[in-house]
Amino acid sequence: MSNETDSTANTSPDALACEWTVSGMDCGSCATKVRGAVERLPGVSAVEVLPMRERLRLTLDSSLTSRDRVETAVRGLGYGVSDAMADPDPAAENDHDRTGHVHNDPADRGKSWFQTSKGRLVILTGTLLAVAWTLELLTSQDIGRWAFVLACLIGVAPVARRAFAALRAGLPFTIEMLMTIAAVGALVIGAAEEAALVVFLFAVGEVLEGVAADRARASIRALSDLVPKSALLVENGSNREVAAAGLRIDQIILARPGDRIAADGEVVEGTSGVDQSPVTGESVPVTRGPGDTVFAGSINAEAALHIRVTKVAEDNTISRIVALVEEAESARAPTERFIDRFSRWYMPTIVGLSLLVVLVPPLAAGGDWGTWIYRGLALLLIGCPCALVISVPASIASGLSSGARRGLLMKGGAVIEAAAKSAHVAFDKTGTLTAGRPSVTDVVPLNGAVEAEILGVAAGVEAGSSHPLAEAISAHAEKSGTAALASNGARAIVGKGVEAMVDGALAWVASPGFATEAGALDDDGIREANALEAEGKTVVVVYREGRGLGLIAMRDEARSDAVDALRQLKVLGVEAVMLTGDNARTAAAIAGNLGIDYKADLMPEDKVAAIRAMAKDGVMMIGDGINDAPALAQASVGVAMGSGTDVALETADAAILRNRVTDAAAMIRLARATMGNIRQNVTIALGLKVVFLVTTIFGITGLWIAILADTGATVLVTLNALRLLRFDPERES
Template sequence: MEENKQVYRLQGLSCTNCAAKFEKNIRGITSVEDVQLNFGAAKLTVQGLATIEQLEKAGAFDGIKVYPENRRESVEKQSIWKKRENITTLISLLFTALGYIFFFVMDESHPATVGSFLGAILIGGYSLFKVGLKNLAKLQFDMKTLMTIAIIGAAIIGEWAEGAVVVFLFALSEALESYSMDKARQSIKSLMDIAPKMAIIRRGNRTMEIDVEEVQIGDILLIKPGQKIAMDGEVVKGQSSINQAAITGESIPVHKTAGDEVFAGTMNEEGSLEVRVTKRVEDTTIAKIIHLVEEAQAEKAPSQQFVDRFAKYYTPAIMVIALLVAIIPPLLFGGVWSEWIYSGLAVLVVGCPCALVVSTPVAIVTAIGNAARNGVLIKGGIYLEETGQIKAIAFDKTGTLTEGKPEVTDIVLLTDKGEQEVLNIAQAIEQFSQHPLASAIARKANRIHAEAYEADGFTSITGKGAMATVLGIEYFIGSPILFEGMLDMNNEVKEKIRYLQSEGKTVMLLGTEHNVDALIAVADQIRESSKSIIQKLHELGIKKTVMLTGDNKLTGNAIGLSLGLTETKSELLPEDKLLEIKKLAEKYGNVAMVGDGINDAPALATANVGIAMGGAGTDAALETADIALMADDLEKLPFTISLSRKTLSIIKENITFALILKIIALLLVIPGWLTLWIAIFADMGATLIVVLNSMRLIKKDVL
């Protein structure tokens, strides 16, 4: 099945209706099994066999061009003045202007006047009529069908001038919609151009420059100062500062040396590096980002789903209203047929749902693109909208609010065992553990050159610690809770534990089931930015900020207090964190959980929005979270919430404005003030304002 899958990039895909029709036409190709069209990303996935000629024929009605996704040369950028539909729009404008000159110099019924307006209608509306008449024949009622009926009707009742203006202004609004979507798609195109297409590599004794598609895992990448890194890999030689802004959104360069990970598309600033390639071009972090952003733009947000459902019933309703406006007054109240048919046509034009249809996708696509350029991956419009409604945020402690690299600060000896002996035993047990506290013990043991003791029968005690047999004795290492269940600790030991905990340190005990040999205090450094970020979140109106930690109450409260969090929940097992998220959701509605994307997966999944730290190079973060902060830093969290709120606000403004303008224009029918002029200006004006309003989301800083 996979070998028959082809992915293409599209050019000239102008509107959502055109996209739906293009997809339907491709499904009509007998050798095609399935097709997915991503309008936001202008991307087409075809399952089955179809030539580019067949696909372009399916999109010929809209002049759609199809290019293979892996084509190395860039798709030619078409000037706005060279697009066929824009040229015909300009010619239509010239004929309309000529018609008005004849209108004022001669009169409205002169053949030169009528001929000029007719020329404007036929030239400017040719592609519109071609689609509109076909749709009419199949009783498919969309925007182009409405416009076709309105323009033909205007010509029949002799309103040539207004028919010509309607054609021109409709073509202009279509061009604006197409232009706005192209601008929104630029966010993805700019991401695609980040990584170089060629790489200088060394294989054996040979150095060569090859296409990145041909680079293999294990090749040595040679990177000179000032060059962009072409592939993801691990530094094997040299050191340099790397600007990772393209991936993480952070412009401060990061120092890299042997053993450090580097990413495709990042800039090597001053040193020469040799990098061993660890991922193929399609698996690099930037490739994953592009894929996720495109998938996100294809996901329909709740407001877009509402608009789609609404438009399905709205268009036929407008047709019925227009028909009633045209026939009821002349039939029942003696109205003049030509006047009321004219009003009915104006209703058709004003009822055109252009502004409504474009109100949401342009805003969503633009916002997701803006976020990606700033190092925030939002995996769909639904998460963008839900983030904008967040009232409470829960934070994991380790690696989120803290640096995630705890260090041993104190070793309190309680028996005749020395510090070296305690670390030898602790290291022997903890070498099997993946817990961050275990890594702190390993680092301390390495620094003092601890002896490598062997441990047998290692057993992890979930949420409490671990046990193993070292030198023939069964030792336990873990939290005070673990030992409280096994033996009676004297008050002096309890007091020492409380004192260390009150300083914000996590205390581990090492001993047997009969006595405690030592207390090992470990402290994780709080991130410098955490306090100011919590403050910003409160200023943004987040009502509740909670830290969920497995640490003891004293340590948790000490950290929570220093950061200014509204609440701290301590001594939690993973399942307890999940319950806390559910409680927050019951009280506050929309809840976000911020974690590292590896631990706390149930809590991240249960929250309305799961936000993972450190997306760059962390596959788990990219896969499990709804939003990934690529810089492994909370700095981008207020930006993300602010952007989401702005997007939500703009979508609501767009929908409200588009509907109110339609209703006002339709009410003008009652006193008979609605003209085709007013109708088309109401429709085009609404589309233009909605598009320009959505374009405000392109700005980098929305705070």
Template sequence: MGKKKPFWQENMNLLLSLAMIIAAYFFQWTSDEESLPAILLFLGAITVGGFSLFKSGIQNLLKLDFDMRALMTVAIIGAAIIGEWSEGAVVVILFAISEVLERYSMDKARASIRSLMDIAPKEALVRRKDREFNIHVNEIVVGDVMIVKPGEKIAMDGEVAAGSSAVNQAAITGESVPAEKNTGDEVFAGSINGEGLIEVKVTRLVDDSTIAKIIHLVEEAQAEKAPSQAFVDRFAKYYTPMIILVAFLVAVMPPLLFNGDWSDWIYQGLAVLVVGCPCALVISTPVSIVTAIGNAAKNGVLVKGGVHLEEMGTIKAVAFDKTGTLTKGLPALTDFVLLSSSDETELLAHVAALENKSQHPLAAAIVRNAETLGSSFREKKVEEFTSVTGKGLKGVVDGVAYHIGSPNYLEEIVAGGIPPSVFEKIASMQAEGKTVMVAGTSSGLLALIAVADEVRESSREVVARLHELGIEKTIMLTGDNKGTAQAIGIGTGVSDIESDLLPEDKLAFIKSLQKEHGKVAMVGDGINDAPALAAANVGVAMGGAGTDTALETADIALMADDLKKLPFTMKLSRKTLAIIKQNIAFSIGVKLLALLLVIPGWLTLWIAIFADMGATLIVTLNGLRLLRVKDK
């Protein structure tokens, strides 16, 4: 980004024009009548301050494109023709001031994106062939190893190759608490390393980094026209010619029909042109959209356009994918129930040693639990390990031949089968949404092992918050069996639960929800359930940070994989819609009120420009209130 010019340099024409107006008024006050120097200074102020306005205004008039610049050009030239030099100059200067304020407000709204651009450092300490040196990020290639010291910013996306630390990635994901990073974990450019020294293997070039994609997508979103803005553009298309017609009628009808003074009523007609300028109306929507999208990005929510922001504010029903959305998407050991006199710690070590040889996701849950408990399973020698396809596994540990797998598999292996009381216990666990495995030997049962996909701690709170916000229906869609679905659904508080669904079934449910409730959002992981996400009015992807698919397919991405951002996004969307409606209503209301002053002949260019500039300033400040919407 280029260096920003100082205010005086950026607004030289405005300041010079202002100085000329002050000098012109000085000459007026020191002489009895409007002197030639005052007229020349007013003319100079009009020319210098309004040069860019006239340039585009005249071009638009020649193309019969009657926008606000065309209206202002006609009004100012008309004021000069009838000798209202001072008011013509003031109109120019106030219009220029309103444009500076408008530019300032848009810059303020985009500040969060500019701050994102400056987040990632431009250089990094890289090790190549046992040598360490600082190089520019543009020279870093995939596979390079960066040395990131405590307190430093990470310059490129990568994965931790050595060391461990807590990393503050709030700028990318909106998470307030630093995330623990160990070998193999992903880190993002712009995040801040904590107290540990880490080595990061670069996985993406600087232009492909997550933060670069976020900046690009947010800038695109801020430039895209929202439905409200499209409405304003269509309205202005008819509104502007209508104002020109009204101004013409105000200027000519009273003198022609009622013997009015031509000079007075031409002046009134010019004032109608000025007050009719749709400046406030035109700025009312974009300033709100840009501000809201910038605020969302700062809080770890990527909104890919004003249309999606507005749609989110009208949602009546929300559908959730189960795995990875309402649940963590990572199986965890929930129960280890002894069925024998074996030592629990020793048996868990033997089971974990066997499961460590398996590639099954459920096996990983048992191994993770054993690691958490500090089990010595890695010291155990496993012999004759065999995976029994679709059933379980078997192997010998410390001279004992173990079998671990489904109840049906152990029913075949264990002498005398599984007792009814144990089957009742298994059925009870399965009803809670758990997958149950049985461990035993050929001579008897040893333990029941239950694994389940854990519900996110935030899921119930988020669903309750959505209902508080007026969402009519929350529905969980899953391919899991009815028992698991019921257990998870009841635990999260969703109003409806649908199980045993194929992707096409989920799509059909989204369409039926749209018929029943109108606008529907689908929340998923951005990889599975693509048809349902695409069919919903708003597709919300979990965990957009570092996930290309989520960033590309979703309308909105929750960067930190944090479901609590969903109510915040809905709150921000509704606030944005409310402010846009307020701005449009206020802009049109002020115009109508000022135009009513024409009837008694009280409308002046001063009142007209103050009404126009004042309305622009008020709608701008109202839009900037969206910066204050917090993630609570």
């Protein structure tokens, strides 16, 4: 669970942003404890804790508090801490055993459980417990009791140390404090054997929590490990091995058959099949040749490729995916925020209830003090909200990781929850439902113009534009041997066309409607344009001031998986609609083939209005991430189609990296599965609490059952959340 402080404390203009690696945050309240410990320090503000990434970020006025003081506060809670810049690899930090903590040491990563600090505590407390039982069996009950007292005190010491560190940080209601009170209280009332057993079971539970948390993090670290550490740099006709992290933009690298590609780049020489599944989840290799983009971590399957580096290591697609998934923790779901607020008053309530159990029966009904103190202590343990607090973030982290491995990026729990509630999906047409690669089908001269003149002017107006229609015109002109006329001052007329100075005079490439308003299209031209549009083609008019030169018709075929995608959405009970700025006749032809409702002739503001009309029921908008930015922002969930483009990864709430329309349904299935998993976890956490709270009050269950139930619930919800890592959102069920 991530936490961001709401602190509005004034900070010095000289305050600096600081970042640390914090190891061992693997239980539900860890982030809350770290935040609580540091945000109370003077000069600290904007605290952000990211457990998945093992990061602490804050703004620090060093004139009021030093970095060392911040680190001391975190270490006091039993966590490892180091400067994130000086020690970017958490595994490098291994000197925190002196704190006596039992959270995961970073040096423990990759070790068997019994080699970790948590594992050693389990072995120690288990051995002491076995020794105590042996002494009691071989000697006397009195000697055995003292052995149990010693086992309990040794085992609870590091837990108590962390409890009082949290207390000094203003966090009295922690599981460590409840454990300490319960263990010491049990010793006071003579239940030494159960006290020692509770300490042992608590240590076992922490090991299991740590193992489960590491499994969740491993799925993210595995993505980073896909990028090779070295690359073959091509220089002066020879190759030399260099560190992939040091590659610079525009350098040329060689990827041999079977190699993992070391950087995001563009193929400059060679043609080969490339397995992009590590990045996009696409299982079928795609052919890549000169001019095509490739991703770091992809596998070159067939022939050698020379690749020009286009992104440095920290900015490649995999690095950005990892950062997005990890930092998505800050975008918490409404359910998660509610659970967080609930847990803040839940713990004091449980403590108050425990006091009532201890005091009321003996004082009001003459009950036995020892019996009711015992039940009150058990109630303290069973009431710990660890399982409840971790139930939501564990599911969300697994859902985000599962999606990232399949090219489905969602930026946080809030996006997952909104996607799960989507009742409508609105699609842009060009580049979303269609392939986004239109080609020219017709060039129709008007008013005595010739095809070469039409294409020369049109290519001049569209020179330098990356719009799919502009690229289609330029490609057709080049193919026909017509050079673009010299142009300058190109200006887009939003939703209508483009104008530019071509050969010293204004020229336009615009929609038939706009051209008609400008007086450049007569009745014959309008009829010709209508006939072409009725065939499902997009038509633009090329004209000079007051004179139409000709029509250019283009067709963009629907994606091969579009029909199946719409079928899947219908099965999910989601209504689909196509929103396009194209004319109604072209839109009707494409929508008719796909079997989808449509709204055509939409300006950007019209798309926003259409989205707003559907928003009350929850609407997901899927577009190319560039032209549809306003609509994407208005939607409950804005989803960008695009294989790792900057816009696809940064502007929308979510991204579909594989450019497959069917992934819209897959994203909704994954979001619904994640929310279902959350509901299961909350039910497990609260259900077990209710059952054991009742049985504890009536004396049916005792201390060791209470801690076993609490630990068991935490492990159960974590393992249940990890099931999402195996969830296949493409499978219809």
